[in-house]
Amino acid sequence: MRWLPQSLSIRLFLIVLIGLVFAITLTSHLHHRDRTKMFGEYRAHSAIDHIADTVLLLATLSPSTRVSATAALPDDEWLVQFDTLAGPISGEAALVFSKSLNERLGNTVQVDEAWLCFEDRASCPYSAVVRVRFKEGQALWIGYRSPNQERQPQKREGVGLQGRIAIFIGIMSVVAWLVIRLALRPLRNLAQAVEDFGRDIAHPPMEESGPIEVRRAARAFNAMQKQIRGYMAERMQILTSVTHDLKTPLTRMRLRLEKCSDETPKDRLRADIDAMQSLVEEGLELARSLDTTESMQAVDLDALLQSLCDDAAEAGLDVTYQETTESGIIVMGRPNRMVRVFENIIDNAVKYGHYARVSLEQQGKMALVKIRDGGPGIPDESLKEVLSPFVRLDASRSRDTGGTGLGLAIAVNLLKVQQGSLELRNHPQGGLEVGVQLPITAMPK
Ligand SMILES: Nc1ncnc2c1ncn2[C@@H]1O[C@H](COP(=O)(O)OP(=O)(O)OP(=O)(O)O)[C@@H](O)[C@H]1O
Ligand SMILES: [Mg+2]
Known part of the structure; x- marks a missing residue:
């Protein structure tokens, strides 16, 4: 995959960062959903209380006074319709609430329907809408929503939460970067040691310290380095001995050749001996070329x-x-x-x-x-x-x-x-x- 960053540290860092952002987004979304639901429930309960109190009060009035009394209720909090509303505004029908509301209101008022909304205000304008029927048969749709000021602190908290998430991600990114750098340091050291060894076969062994895994890797590398050095020394030893031992018969051949009287083969043989001699010398030179004993x-x-x-x-x-x-x-x-x-x-x-x-x-x-x-x-x-x-x-x-x-x-x-x-x-x-x-x-x- 060519689009991936080449550096392992950056790859790991991106994986950790993406995981972190994903986890935080998911948990904060779940948290936000639960909190909205909780606030919705709270609002619905308090709306039911308000409705029960108001309905009980209205039950004591005559049907005509009721109409004028409800006109006094503030429009931004209350929904009041005497039986003409086609159906609930929105939200879910709540049987349990209608039962408990029924119990609170006693037999003076009967609850036909109760609709509750646990979502935020944008989804449904009223936390609770109830259809009640008074003793004389007058039916009333009554809904309640809590006043607006509730939303203000919630908004401020939302912004604060995002800021806190950003700080958390920032701190975690720095920590992740440090951890990754720390974890990859032995790998970098090992790569450096391999590079040094490739350049100079006599390079000193790696330091065998740190955590168990790192020490094991360093020990294995040092053992390998020693083994290779051994093979090289052995190869060099063989080459040196062979070339050295070849020098004597070559010198002997040269001396014998000088005593020879026939000039034609003498020249050819001399050239052959020269070629063999330079082969021996250069072979030895090649074997020695990787030796790093001479100081820089x-x-x-x-x-x-x-x-x-x-x-x-x-x-x-x-x-x-x-x-x-x-x-x-x-x-x-x-x-x-x-x-x-x-x-x-x-x-x-x-x-x-x-x-x-x-x-x-x-x-x-x-x-x-x-x-x-x-x-x-x-x-x-x-x-x-x-x-x-x-x-x-x-x-x-x-x-x-x-x-x-x-x-x-x-x-x-x-x-x-x-x-x-x-x-x-x-x-x-x-x-x-x-x-x-x-x-x-x-x-x-
Ligand atoms: N300057 C050059 N121009 C053309 N060919 C070259 C040149 N240098 C090297 N070569 C070619 O490369 C080959 C290898 O060169 P190298 O120096 O390794 O060996 P060599 O010159 O043949 O022998 P020696 O071991 O004596 O140096 C040569 O044989 C030659 O064919
Ligand atoms: Mg050459």
Whole structure:
């Protein structure tokens, strides 16, 4: 469901808030309904009392005086009709009330019908309407409604209630937000620990504290981290031993080869031994590339690139560093590994693209180093593939440039443990452009 907010905290908060508003709306509606009914009943009872008193009084008068006496009753409270009213105004017929009214009035007056209204005044104007018949046979519809002032305090209370509901929802929202933040904190810590571990395999274990569930998760994560580190160390150990042990027979082969008199196979064998040697060395390098034992330190990237390019140029390679205005960009890194990253990329540029043009710029909080060459580039579909170990494209194999296909894989690993990244793209004006990003620590003034 794409319309849902991406953050779990916001999702939970919305669920709690909607539930809260729904519950409060429902309960306040039920409360309001009960209260209206209660007030209605109260009004109906008091109306019946008023009616009973007035009817008893009217019963003592003669039919003609009754008519003039009822004219004195205030219009806004009383409904009086001598038998001409077609039926009740509204409300429900109340047998029980008509019986109890009958009892109160005795045999002087007989109650024909009684209608009561328990709703608010808007639904029916009179709280009680009764049809009585006096001894002489004169019939009278008489209704009563309580005076208007009753409604005023009720209205004020309604507004107060809404205000209180708003305050309640406000307080509960803050509490819900705090609870959600608190409950999700361990999840955030765990995500951070996974991220740190992904970047640096030697990252210290998570702190095993807090509630039982959190401690269990942290313990499980630490155990997994330890296990992975163990596997990696074992793999590295095997690789180191194999490559180390391979060095001796390789040196022996080289020595024996020198004693050989036939020159033609000698050259070929020498090239093979060189290839095996670089495979052994780079394999070892790849295994070591995720190792984070070398400590991080502040590195002046501008100075590092300048000296690297100068060295390459001195060695006769067409490598130039394009001076930037952004000199003095400091990144945190492992200098030897950083040198290795750029050496590998510059080596490729020269090997496959004739020359290397290196530049440095700042992009937000990142330093961006671009290395561009003048070669054919890499087919778009292979741009990602060449970052994997032992991947060499057909063109480079056929040109016999002599490589193991590990240079870029090593660079990617070395950058990963320094919180950097690498991206390849074919420049619109030709040649491959390798972009290396590293987080900036400081910019000296
Ligand atoms: N600048 C470039 N221009 C064209 N192709 C390139 C470029 N850089 C890399 N490649 C392609 O990517 C492949 C992988 O490069 P990578 O550096 O990983 O290995 P390699 O250069 O073949 O061997 P080595 O381990 O000696 O570096 C290369 O074989 C080549 O096909
Ligand atoms: Mg290479």
